[in-house]
Amino acid sequence: MPPLVDLVLAAALLVLFALTARAEPRRWVTGVLLAGALWAATSGAAAAVAPSAGALAWLVLPGVGAVVLGLLFVGNGLRMLTPAGRSRTNAVALVLGLAVLAAAAVAVGVLPAGTSRLAVAAVVVLLLPGYPGLVLVSYALYCLAYLRRRPRPAPTAIVVLGSGLVNGTVPTLLANRLDAAADAWRDEQARGHDPLVVPSGGQGDDEPMAEGVAMTAYLVAHGMPTETVATEDRSTTTEENLLLSREILRARGLDDSGHLRVVTSGYHVGRAALLTRRLGLDADVTGAPTAWHFLPSAFLRELLAALTLHPRINLAGLGVWVGGSAFLAYAVSPR
Known part of the structure; x- marks a missing residue:
């Protein structure tokens, strides 16, 4: 040619x-x-x-x-x-x-x-x-x-995807997600909005508590009001994170009142966005910083999971x- x-x-x-x-x-x-x-x-x-x-x-x-x-x-x-x-x-x-x-x-x-x-x-x-x-x-x-892409303003809720605890505590990877979600919440507060924040993650076999519980404790300890947070503590996969978080929003009558902001690590954004569309969720997915040495293997796993x-x-x-x-x-x- x-x-x-x-x-x-x-x-x-x-x-x-x-x-x-x-x-x-x-x-x-x-x-x-x-x-x-x-x-x-x-x-x-x-x-x-x-x-x-x-x-x-x-x-x-x-x-x-x-x-x-x-x-x-x-x-x-x-x-x-x-x-x-x-x-x-x-x-x-x-x-x-x-x-x-x-x-x-x-x-x-x-x-x-x-x-x-x-x-x-x-x-x-x-x-x-x-x-x-x-x-x-x-x-x-x-x-x-x-x-x-820039996320849309004024989301109904900010869903934070879990990523596992280390010795029962929030590791740096997960803390980065929570900090990014807290920053997004503060930005919305400054614009006059008050979105619900949903930390999402169940309990693994090697974890003393559900990820969502530890995530909630982290957010509250860093200045987020308890009434702003709704904990999801049963999910074991990204898809369950999204589905069970939607159940919480439905129970509060928020599932049809606007779009969501989903916060995860940068390497995970692509597959999470594909899943939100597949599940029929109106959502913008944004990423938190990730250590460079972690990115190659993490991105490879995401690619293989996305292929399925x-x-x-x-x-x-x-x-x-x-x-x-x-x-x-x-x-x-x-x-």
Whole structure:
């Protein structure tokens, strides 16, 4: 495809992204459109720099995404080298990450060579990391685009999602969420609004109390009036956080009186926003700061969890990618 056509396609996808994001920003398709625009732009640039690359220019972004995904898996898997991180999950992550990196590396060398059906099949297998690489890019772009949006003022309630206690106390990660929720509440107070604050989290097997109870105690200790807080203390997942918090609002007659503000960690915003839309909640999701060293493994877990929300779409996408890879591998193989 000529570079100019790639650039026109990228511009068209950006316009479509802007229209889609304005209508409903809590859709992964916004990230897909951004990834498509970036994919067309990078392939056009690669074709302009190296005209002989031809169709291979379209493999630049999937290849980069696959390498980044492999590095994330390897980074998460390296935790098993410490006594506290030794687990089957981390071992699988390490092996999977090394396999993805190896496949991406070998694909670069094998793709231009071979004419047999076996060679083409081998290239298809080696190109498989390209699809999850694109998924990673699209999800990251969706999250970044959503995080840049400003939440609407005057929410009916501020729901704070729990994240686990450490030795029965609120850890830094959860404290950041609670501080962000308290700041949002004070901002609304300054505007003349008084939203209900719902700390949400049940009790884990290793916790002496429900997260919601500890979260409420933290907020009250930091100056929030007790009558402003309604504790949700039964949830065990993000989806339950949202559903059970909605029950509390319904019991108070607040479920249909306006939108919600959902506060969580920055890395968790994307999936939480997808869930609010899936559950029919009118909500803006905002993020609290997270330590940089925690982000890679946390974002990887969020990506994998988000994939389970759209299993059929991702299986269909993988099928299309395999078919396209087979056609590309056969097309570029020397005769």
